[in-house]
Amino acid sequence: MELVIDRLTKQYENKIAVDCISIHLTKGVYGILGANGAGKTTLMRMLSGILKPTSGEIKFNTFDVSHECYREVLGYLPQHFGYYPEFNAMEFLCYIGSLKGLTKGSAKVKAKELLETVGLSQVAKTKIKNFSGGMKQRLGIAQALINNPKILILDEPTSGLDPKERIRFRNLISSLGKERIILLSTHIVSDIEYIANTILVMKDGQIIQQGSVKDVIQTIENKVWECQVNDGIASQLISSYPVVNMRQEEEQVVLRIISDKEPYTMASNVQATLEDLYMYYFSEVGENA
Numbered sequence: 495m496e497l498v499i500d501r502l503t504k505q506y507e508n509k510i511a512v513d514c515i516s517i518h519l520t521k522g523v524y525g526i527l528g529a530n531g532a533g534k535t536t537l538m539r540m541l542s543g544i545l546k547p548t549s550g551e552i553k554f555n556t557f558d559v560s561h562e563c564y565r566e567v568l569g570y571l572p573q574h575f576g577y578y579p580e581f582n583a584m585e586f587l588c589y590i591g592s593l594k595g596l597t598k599g600s601a602k603v604k605a606k607e608l609l610e611t612v613g614l615s616q617v618a619k620t621k622i623k624n625f626s627g628g629m630k631q632r633l634g635i636a637q638a639l640i641n642n643p644k645i646l647i648l649d650e651p652t653s654g655l656d657p658k659e660r661i662r663f664r665n666l667i668s669s670l671g672k673e674r675i676i677l678l679s680t681h682i683v684s685d686i687e688y689i690a691n692t693i694l695v696m697k698d699g700q701i702i703q704q705g706s707v708k709d710v711i712q713t714i715e716n717k718v719w720e721c722q723v724n725d726g727i728a729s730q731l732i733s734s735y736p737v738v739n740m741r742q743e744e745e746q747v748v749l750r751i752i753s754d755k756e757p758y759t760m761a762s763n764v765q766a767t768l769e770d771l772y773m774y775y776f777s778e779v780g781e782n783a
């Protein structure tokens with residue numbers, strides 16, 4: 495099983511949203527990490543076959559995404575998903591099932607099972623207009639799974655989920671990733687830190703880093719610093735460097751700083767995390783000031 499993205503490009507008028515991306519995806523969980531505007535949604539819409547690339551191609555095994563067969567193996571949760579407010583959860587899933595070509599009977603069985611999986615069995619008969627944001631999002635994940643897809647594309651699937659729902663979601667994705675290609679986008683580091691086999695860091699339409707959490711973190715080794723300073727020096731440092739974290743310690747401030755070079759004589763290197771990496775690539779200096 496292989497999804498091959500070859501020199502994929504999307505240009506809107508004068509904006510290149512996806513810029514000549516080539517990647518090979520096999521079984522496992524891929525987390526696309528990028529700030530707003532990086533091109534995540536554009537990339538995912540092309541992978542779902544609903545947006546035509548300007549150039550380049552996408553092939554699953556040997557057939558193109560526009561091929562009928564692709565629809566059958568694809569599950570997709572758009573970033574802004576349109577629900578039918580007057581449907582209840584069960585009706586909605588059965589409806590999506592019928593669109594995907596399931597028989598009435600098998601759609602019903604599958605819908606029941608998925609409501610269980612995402613923790614919505616209790617509200618199967620509740621109209622969607624009465625759902626919270628997190629409940630809608632869980633229903634969105636369930637609808638993407640109804641045809642037991644081999645490729646699962648989830649665009650910001652955890653937006654609106656509370657911490658408990660996030661953990662549940664992560665566990666679900668980990669278990670689904672064993673037999674599938676799962677691609678999920680987020681700007682929340684912790685959503686993918688524990689479950690993505692591969693992190694794809696996306697910036698300005700390009701994949702600028704790719705690898706395991708350990709691999710990508712290695713690229714910013716020796717760029718994360720901590721130092722304990724007084725308030726005056728702290729505010730100078732904050733206006734000059736991205737600061738990931740600050741905490742008050744008695745009369746002083748402990749800063750965690752991202753910098754290629756030593757930001758301050760008393761600063762010492764500390765172990766980098768994925769959150770540091772995000773700050774390294776996406777923060778604007780002085781935005782915490």
Ligand SMILES: Nc1ncnc2c1ncn2[C@@H]1O[C@H](COP(=O)(O)OP(=O)(O)O)[C@@H](O)[C@H]1O
Pocket residue numbers: 506507509510511528529530531532533534535536537
């Ligand atoms: N339909 C469109 N027409 C013009 N520009 C667009 C359109 N959709 C997205 N863009 C632009 O393309 C870039 C990437 O957007 P998007 O793929 O939504 O990024 P992300 O999902 O990472 O936030 C942004 O600069 C956005 O403004």
Ligand SMILES: [Mg+2]
Pocket residue numbers: 534535536573649
């Ligand atoms: Mg988006």
